[in-house]
Amino acid sequence: xxxxxxxxxxxxxxxxxxxxxxxxxxxxxxxxxxxxxxxxxxxxxxxxxxxxxxxxxxxxxxxxxxxxxxxxxxxxxxxxxxxxxxxxxxxxxxxxxxxxxxxxxxxxxxxxxxxxxxxxxxxxxxxxxxxxxxxxxxxxxxxxxxxxxxxxxxxxxxxxxxxxxxxxxxxxxxxxxxxxxxxxxxxxxxxxxxxxxxxxxxxxxxxxxxxxxxxxxxxxxxxxxxxxxxxxxxxxxxxxxxxxxxxxxxxxxxxxxxxxxxxxxxxxxxxxxxxxxxxxxxxxxxxxxxxxxxxxxxxxxxxxxxx
Numbered sequence: 001x002x003x004x005x006x007x008x009x010x011x012x013x014x015x016x017x018x019x020x021x022x023x024x025x026x027x028x029x030x031x032x033x034x035x036x037x038x039x040x041x042x043x044x045x046x047x048x049x050x051x052x053x054x055x056x057x058x059x060x061x062x063x064x065x066x067x068x069x070x071x072x073x074x075x076x077x078x079x080x081x082x083x084x085x086x087x088x089x090x091x092x093x094x095x096x097x098x099x100x101x102x103x104x105x106x107x108x109x110x111x112x113x114x115x116x117x118x119x120x121x122x123x124x125x126x127x128x129x130x131x132x133x134x135x136x137x138x139x140x141x142x143x144x145x146x147x148x149x150x151x152x153x154x155x156x157x158x159x160x161x162x163x164x165x166x167x168x169x170x171x172x173x174x175x176x177x178x179x180x181x182x183x184x185x186x187x188x189x190x191x192x193x194x195x196x197x198x199x200x201x202x203x204x205x206x207x208x209x210x211x212x213x214x215x216x217x218x219x220x221x222x223x224x225x226x227x228x229x230x231x232x233x234x235x236x237x238x239x240x241x242x243x244x245x246x247x248x249x250x251x252x253x254x255x256x257x258x259x260x261x262x263x264x265x266x267x268x269x270x271x272x273x274x275x276x277x278x279x280x281x282x283x284x285x286x287x288x289x290x291x292x293x294x295x296x297x298x299x300x301x302x303x304x305x306x307x
Contacts, residue, residue, distance in 0.1 A: 090143050092144065094152060095154070097147065106274070107272035108144055137170075142172070152195075159205055196264060217250065237267055267285055
């Protein structure tokens with residue numbers, strides 16, 4: 001269960017999504033997901049929070065009209081997910097990817113640790129590294145896939161595994177990153193890099209998303225992703241880029257639901273580099289990703305999106 005609240009000067013403001021946003025779904029609305037609290041914090045949203053309420057019994061009855069229960073309520077039991085379960089963030093491993101160059105080995109675990117500390121989730125998140133043909137990715141909360149300059153080799157089985165995950169409601173965050181030991185301010189934020197081209201070609205493969213894999217759109221700064229927990233009024237953090245030509249994230253939707261988010265902005269380089277200056281904003285953005293993944297995975301089918 002997710003608990004609103006906090007201590008000291010940092011009250012917790014749960015804002016998975018607004019009632020009108022595409023992250024909030026019809027099932028979520030039926031379960032009673034509303035903005036019900038107001039808190040103030042210099043970074044977090046000032047007037048939104050989320051309370052998850054399970055409306056037991058028929059919704060047609062008013063509170064005072066419900067018949068009394070004939071049996072006592074059982075004590076609440078918190079489910080404890082284990083590594084590989086539905087609250088696992090999976091770092092995707094693929095052939096030819098070089099450690100600390102095409103992927104950062106500590107990035108996901110650092111994000112998980114930060115999210116636990118900053119949000120006080122009552123259920124644990126886990127990180128794990130898997131290949132796309134591993135059946136365990138089907139239950140992943142989110143896939144995280146990165147690259148720099150390697151030649152990607154993805155087998156047919158891996159392509160089918162990725163397609164199955166995305167078409168069944170999964171969320172993939174992919175990013176073009178710089179190697180861990182690099183001057184990150186010199187060449188990030190550029191479109192058309194080796195990983196950019198190869199990843200987008202992978203999604204357009206008929207065994208993955210086919211024509212849907214080429215339907216990219218830029219995420220506007222008003223997207224709920226940028227206010228899911230921490231506030232990003234100006235869009236994604238750009239601290240990992242300099243003199244680049246990319247300033248926005250791209251996304252692919254499947255049936256009105258965001259399935260893939262792609263970044264050329266080197267955001268997650270800060271997740272994996274403990275010594276990087278100004279890494280908090282990148283970790284806060286990663287927390288927003290996980291909050292939106294939670295809302296999307298457990299709240300049911302999305303509401304229709306007006307165009």
